[in-house]
Each structure stands twice: as structure tokens, then as C-alpha cells.
Amino acid sequence: MRFIDEYRDAALAQHYARRIAQITTKEWTIMEVCGGQTHAIIKFGIDELLPKQITLVHGPGCPVCVTPVEIIDKAIEIASCPNVIFCSFGDMLRVPGSAKDLLSVKAQGGDVRIVYSPLDALKIAKENPDREVVFFAVGFETTAPANAMAVHQAYLHNVKNFSLLVAHVLVPPAMEAILSSPTNRVQGFLAAGHVCTVMGYTEYEPIAKKYRVPIVVTGFEPLDILQGIYMCVKQLEEGRYDVENQYTRSVRRAGNVKAQELIREVFCVVPRKWRGIGEIPQSGLGLTEKYREFDAERKFGLTERSVEESSECIAGLVLQGVKKPYECPAFGTRCTPERPLGAPMVSSEGACAAYYRYRRERRDA
Amino acid sequence: MHDDFALSCPIPISEYPQILLAHGGGGKLMHQLIEKLFGAAFANQYLSERHDGAQFTLNGAKLAFTTDSYVVRPLFFPGGDIGKLAIYGTVNDLAMCGARPLFLSAGFILEEGLPMETLWRIVQSMKEAAQTAHIQIVTGDTKVVDKGKGDGVFINTAGIGVIEHDLTISPKSVRPGDSVLLSGDVGRHGIAIMAVREGLAFESEIESDCAPLAPVVLKLLEEQIEIHCLRDLTRGGLASALNEIAKTAHVSISIDESAVPVREDVQGACEILGLDPLYVANEGRFVAFVAAKDTERALKILKDFSPDAALIGHVLQEPPGMVTLKSRIGAQRILDMLSGEQLPRIC
Numbered sequence: 001m002r003f004i005d006e007y008r009d010a011a012l013a014q015h016y017a018r019r020i021a022q023i024t025t026k027e028w029t030i031m032e033v034c035g036g037q038t039h040a041i042i043k044f045g046i047d048e049l050l051p052k053q054i055t056l057v058h059g060p061g062c063p064v065c066v067t068p069v070e071i072i073d074k075a076i077e078i079a080s081c082p083n084v085i086f087c088s089f090g091d092m093l094r095v096p097g098s099a100k101d102l103l104s105v106k107a108q109g110g111d112v113r114i115v116y117s118p119l120d121a122l123k124i125a126k127e128n129p130d131r132e133v134v135f136f137a138v139g140f141e142t143t144a145p146a147n148a149m150a151v152h153q154a155y156l157h158n159v160k161n162f163s164l165l166v167a168h169v170l171v172p173p174a175m176e177a178i179l180s181s182p183t184n185r186v187q188g189f190l191a192a193g194h195v196c197t198v199m200g201y202t203e204y205e206p207i208a209k210k211y212r213v214p215i216v217v218t219g220f221e222p223l224d225i226l227q228g229i230y231m232c233v234k235q236l237e238e239g240r241y242d243v244e245n246q247y248t249r250s251v252r253r254a255g256n257v258k259a260q261e262l263i264r265e266v267f268c269v270v271p272r273k274w275r276g277i278g279e280i281p282q283s284g285l286g287l288t289e290k291y292r293e294f295d296a297e298r299k300f301g302l303t304e305r306s307v308e309e310s311s312e313c314i315a316g317l318v319l320q321g322v323k324k325p326y327e328c329p330a331f332g333t334r335c336t337p338e339r340p341l342g343a344p345m346v347s348s349e350g351a352c353a354a355y356y357r358y359r360r361e362r363r364d365a
Numbered sequence: 366m367h368d369d370f371a372l373s374c375p376i377p378i379s380e381y382p383q384i385l386l387a388h389g390g391g392g393k394l395m396h397q398l399i400e401k402l403f404g405a406a407f408a409n410q411y412l413s414e415r416h417d418g419a420q421f422t423l424n425g426a427k428l429a430f431t432t433d434s435y436v437v438r439p440l441f442f443p444g445g446d447i448g449k450l451a452i453y454g455t456v457n458d459l460a461m462c463g464a465r466p467l468f469l470s471a472g473f474i475l476e477e478g479l480p481m482e483t484l485w486r487i488v489q490s491m492k493e494a495a496q497t498a499h500i501q502i503v504t505g506d507t508k509v510v511d512k513g514k515g516d517g518v519f520i521n522t523a524g525i526g527v528i529e530h531d532l533t534i535s536p537k538s539v540r541p542g543d544s545v546l547l548s549g550d551v552g553r554h555g556i557a558i559m560a561v562r563e564g565l566a567f568e569s570e571i572e573s574d575c576a577p578l579a580p581v582v583l584k585l586l587e588e589q590i591e592i593h594c595l596r597d598l599t600r601g602g603l604a605s606a607l608n609e610i611a612k613t614a615h616v617s618i619s620i621d622e623s624a625v626p627v628r629e630d631v632q633g634a635c636e637i638l639g640l641d642p643l644y645v646a647n648e649g650r651f652v653a654f655v656a657a658k659d660t661e662r663a664l665k666i667l668k669d670f671s672p673d674a675a676l677i678g679h680v681l682q683e684p685p686g687m688v689t690l691k692s693r694i695g696a697q698r699i700l701d702m703l704s705g706e707q708l709p710r711i712c
Binding site for chain 2: 001014114
């Protein structure tokens with residue numbers, strides 16, 4: 001298939017792997033930020049092609065994984081209300097809250113629907129004026145423009161029965177949190193190509209400079225990732241720490257300006273708790289005052305809460321690249337996709353789920 | 366995985382107090398339900414074969430017997446409808462036993478308010494499918510439930526076929542060294558249904574692969590191919606079927622991802638939705654485990670029916686119960702069974 005097959009070419013992949021091995025003289029630890037990249041790395045076995053000196057650690061860029069359990073509980077509370085149609089992207093439905101997940105709400109009669117776009121949820125709201133339609137707005141900068149557009153449209157068309165449960169998170173503050181942690185071992189980053197398609201990469205330039213880490217904006221296909229690793233290793237070996245763009249077919253330095261304008265119109269930067277990591281200042285998006293009537297938390301009068309998570313789950317350490325999934329004593333035994341202790345075992349983009357699904361028996365891989 | 370076969374009382378599946386949709390999704394939860402609840406309660410020598418249908422001898426005649434229920438939404442979709450599925454699905458289960466399908470039953474659960482015209486179209490479709498598959502519908506049943514208690518129409522069919530050969534076609538006949546042949550491209554039925562159900566529009570309409578498999582299987586038998594096992598790829602797709610067989614046969618199955626044919630439009634839809642075509646449902650595809658010596662002849666026969674048919678892998682001794690896949694870029698990984706339903710990803 002065009003635009004797919006050429007980025008999965010076996011001979012070229014082997015060629016890139018050899019090139020990486022040729023320029024590698026020291027041990028390097030590189031983090032891919034995005035869960036989509038983690039999934040591709042494990043699914044295609046990209047890390048198996050790399051020289052032993054290079055360790056890939058998996059970052060916090062899985063929106064399903066970092067959505068805090070308190071917000072999942074709020075989603076479950078709203079979805080359980082009799083007059084509500086609760087719309088969500090598919091992979092949020094299996095994420096465990098403190099007592100159950102959204103699929104269980106559906107099994108108990110709640111009207112929980114999978115949608116592919118927030119605009120579909122808005123359409124459902126227009127078609128069901130006597131029901132409250134709530135969309136679960138999760139994700140990084142990638143999904144923010146579409147979610148902003150849905151709210152903006154609802155505002156323009158005066159759709160009163162539509163609201164968002166917002167759990168948006170931002171990449172750069174999470175990278176800074178990882179880099180400033182005393183346990184940090186990340187020496188270079190592959191930044192998330194889709195996020196940068198929207199936001200550009202100027203906001204990464206001060207981070208690269210401040211922490212002296214190379215950051216390579218990278219795509220999601222095997223050859224993208226191998227090329228991103230090559231560019232990152234090359235910088236590390238040469239002692240450089242620039243922001244470079246591997247994903248040139250999609251990403252411009254300034255990003256998608258129109259999309260950014262829409263995000264700024266609808267959302268403002270707020271502090272946000274990350275599941276397994278804790279609160280990171282200025283790391284999330286919330287609705288601005290102008291759009292407050294579309295805030296589901298306000299509409300349903302939900303109160304703040306705090307939930308204790310499984311003490312055995314090391315999701316926070318996995319999401320910060322400090323531990324690999326198989327270093328968790330519960331991995332594959334007390335924690336499986338059927339009975340997850342933490343979110344990284346749920347989402348197909350979660351690091352634990354990717355390891356469980358693709359290489360359970362080879363823990364040393 | 367001996368835990369899966371353990372029977373404990375009184376309710377063997379304690380972690381799920383309620384049935385979830387995933388219990389019917391063809392993945393691990395459904396298998397847990399079958400193994401721990403149904404299989405344990407009804408245990409007998411025929412059921413323990415874990416085949417698509419039971420095979421037994423009655424007064425010297427070798428017969429195959431199977432049943433399936435059909436609950437598809439929408440009732441009509443590109444390339445088929447619930448009636449066609451209800452005939453071909455059961456016919457295909459018989460074919461997977463290496464049987465010549467003969468007779469089917471048809472049970473209808475109709476929802477109050479179902480337009481008569483809709484039922485008529487379904488019945489006409491079943492009639493045509495029965496003619497194509499050379500079977501007769503010889504008994505049936507009708508029930509009507511209150512409006513809101515059904516999804517228009519549910520159909521159950523059961524079928525009987527006759528086995529006219531001496532092979533034991535069963536997962537337990539699979540041997541290391543066997544070739545794994547796939548009868549055509551995968552993923553079309555699941556994507557066709559999802560496209561209609563979710564209102565996804567593609568440049569060209571993707572049609573279900575819904576088709577009877579008995580003709581090609583009977584041809585393989587007629588040509589005396591040494592078939593060890595057949596399995597149609599329905600819910601859970603190719604990956605689940607291979608995992609079921611690897612576990613039942615205590616063998617390892619190794620396949621090559623780049624050898625698995627996936628049509629470009631299906632691949633495109635899967636890329637957009639974040640789905641893996643190896644887990645997407647089919648209704649007219651199967652895998653055949655054949656003795657290595659017959660690989661070329663069997664492949665030629667399969668290709669006569671579907672040009673996309675391919676040799677996708679081999680059976681190995683170790684590690685038992687596991688399916689491994691050589692990825693497109695040449696690395697090895699596990700091809701696991703899905704734990705629940707495949708859910709579209711966020712981004």
C-alpha cells in the first residue's frame with residue numbers, strides 16, 4: 001500500500017540498523033515520547049535491530065495511560081446518569097476506574113458509545129435534544145484541535161445539551177518533568193510527530209538547550225523511527241543537542257497555525273494530574289471562561305476527589321522510562337490486559353500491554 | 366495454561382460478575398467462558414476436540430454436527446446480510462470438519478415490529494444461499510419477542526454433514542512440519558460491517574468476503590490432499606484461529622506477516638482506525654494445515670478458488686501453544702490472542 005509499504009521495507013530497515021550500529025560508540029538511552037511509537041517499536045521488533053549499546057525507554061505519550069483515575073471515575077459517574085449519552089474514543093472504555101470501567105457501565109445499561117470524532121458526538125447531541133451528550137476529551141495536542149472545534153461549533157450553533165469532560169495533556173511539560181527528575185536516565189528524545197504536526201517544534205528548542213538533550217521529531221512507521229534513532233544517536237555521538245525534524249513530510253517548524261489558534265480560543269493551560277506520575281504544573285488544557293457552559297464537570301456538579309491506586313503498580317516508573325514493564329513483579333501474572341492493575345496494561349499503546357502482547361516470553365529482549 | 370481448564374465451584378468465572386460484550390468477541394474472555402463454564406459443565410469426548418463441529422459415527426456413517434447463532438447489525442451490509450451469513454456460517458463450520466453439508470435447521474427470534482418485507486428479504490437470501498451451498502433447510506422454529514428485546518431478527522442454524530474420507534481433520538492432528546495455508550485476503554467482512562455500522566465512508570465500498578467454503582474443501586479432499594486441520598476465520602480473525610489451534614494441538618505456529626494478503630482498502634481502513642487486520646473478522650476465509658509434501662498441490666487448488674491464497678507459515682515443535690510472527694521488517698514477535706474486542710485507538 002502506497003505511503004505505508006515504503007516505510008516498512010525490510011531491506012531499508014536492515015540498512016538503517018547497520019548505519020546506526022556503525023556510528024554508535026557509547027551506551028545511549030533514548031526515549032520515544034509517544035505511545036504510538038512504542039507500539040510500532042514493539043510490534044515490528046525495531047529495538048531488536050539496534051546495537052546493544054542503545055536502550056529505548058518508553059515515554060508517557062499514551063493518553064489512555066496518563067488519564068488519572070479520578071477523571072475515569074468522573075466519566076463513569078456521568079455515564080451512569082440515566083439521561084446521558086456518553087461518547088468516547090474506543091480505547092478509553094476498558095480503562096479501570098477505582099471500581100469499574102466504562103464497558104461495565106455499558107453492560108449495566110448506560111448509554112456509552114464509541115465515536116471516531118468529537119464532531120460525531122456533537123451530531124448525536126443535535127439529534128437527541130432531550131438528552132445530555134458528553135464527549136470524553138482525552139489526548140495530547142493531537143486531538144485538541146478537533147475537540148476544540150466541536151465545542152466551538154456547539155457554541156456557534158447554540159447546542160446546549162453538549163459538553164466535554166476534559167482530560168487534555170501537553171507533551172513539553174511532561175518531558176521537562178522527566179528531565180528534571182533525579183532518577184532521569186533519558187539522554188535523547190524522539191518527539192511525537194503527530195503532536196508536532198499541530199504544534200510545530202519551536203517549544204522544544206528551549207528544552208533541548210536547557211537540558212542539553214537532542215530532540216528529534218519522529219514519525220510512526222518503522223523506517224521513520226529508525227531514521228529518528230539514527231539522527232538522535234548521531235547528535236549524541238557528536239555532542240550536539242538540537243531539535244531536528246525527521247518527520248518532514250508532515251511537520252513544519254511553526255506547525256498548524258490555524259489549529260493552534262482554535263486551541264487557544266477554546267482551551268487554556270491548566271495544571272493536570274498524570275496517572276502514575278502526579279500533578280505536573282501547566283501540563284493540561286481546560287476550557288476557557290467563554291466556553292465554561294460546555295464543561296461537563298461543571299454541568300454535572302462533580303466534586304474533586306482523590307483515589308488511592310494499586311500500590312503494586314509501577315506505571316509511573318514505566319511512564320517515565322525508569323523501569324521496563326517486565327521489571328514489574330505483577331507483569332503478566334497479577335496484571336494482564338484482562339485484569340489490569342494500571343492503565344499502561346489497558347491501552348493498545350500502553351508500554352505494558354505492548355510488551356505483554358508481543359513478547360511476553362522474552363523478558364530480556 | 367492449565368489454569369484455564371480448572372473447574373471451581375460454584376461460579377467458575379468470579380472476576381466478571383456480568384457478561385460483557387467481549388465475552389462474545391472471539392478473544393480470551395470468550396475462550397475463558399467456553400473453557401471454564403460451558404466446556405467444564407458439558408464435558409465429553411466430542412466437545413473436548415474444540416473443533417468447529419462435533420464428529421461422530423452413527424450406524425457406520427461418519428457425521429459432523431454444528432450450530433451457530435447470528436446477531437449481526439446492520440442486517441444488510443455490502444456483500445451480504447444476516448440470512449446469507451446464517452447459511453454460509455454453519456455450512457462453513459461443517460466444511461471445516463471436512464464434511465459435505467447436507468441439512469440445516471433454522472430458528473428465528475423476531476422482534477415485534479420487524480417489517481415483514483425485511484424478513485422476506487432475509488428469507489429470500491437464505492433460500493439463494495442454501496441453493497448455492499447445496500443444502501436443504503429441513504426444520505425450523507419461530508419465536509417473537511417484545512419490541513426492544515431483540516435487534517430486529519436473530520437467527521440460529523444447526524447443520525449436519527457427512528464425512529466421506531478417512532482423515533481425522535482436527536486441531537489434534539496438526540504436526541510439526543505442517544504447512545499453514547490461508548485461503549485468501551483477510552479482514553474484509555469486519556471492515557465492511559464496521560464501515561456501515563459506524564458510518565465510515567471510503568472511496569470504494571468494501572464488501573464482505575461472506576462465501577461458502579465447502580466447494581474448495583471438498584476439492585482438496587477429492588484431490589487427496591493430506592489435510593490435518595481446517596479452521597474458518599470468523600470473530601477474532603486469523604490471529605485467534607491460529608492461537609486456538611496452537612494451544613489445542615500443543616504446537617508452535619510461525620507465520621510471515623508479509624505473506625498474509627490484505628487488500629489495500631482494508632489495510633487503509635485498518636491504518637486509519639488503528640486496527641490490526643490479523644484480528645479482524647472474516648466470513649469466507651479459512652486456514653488449512655496440510656502435510657508439507659502436499660503444500661504446492663493444495664496451494665494451487667486454493668488459488669483456483671481465490672487467487673490471493675497463500676502459504677503463510679509452518680508448524681514447529683517449540684514453544685508449544687504459541688504463535689510467532691516474522692514482522693515486515695524481519696523481527697520475530699508473538700502473535701497473541703486478543704483479550705477483548707479490538708477497540709479503535711485515539712490517535
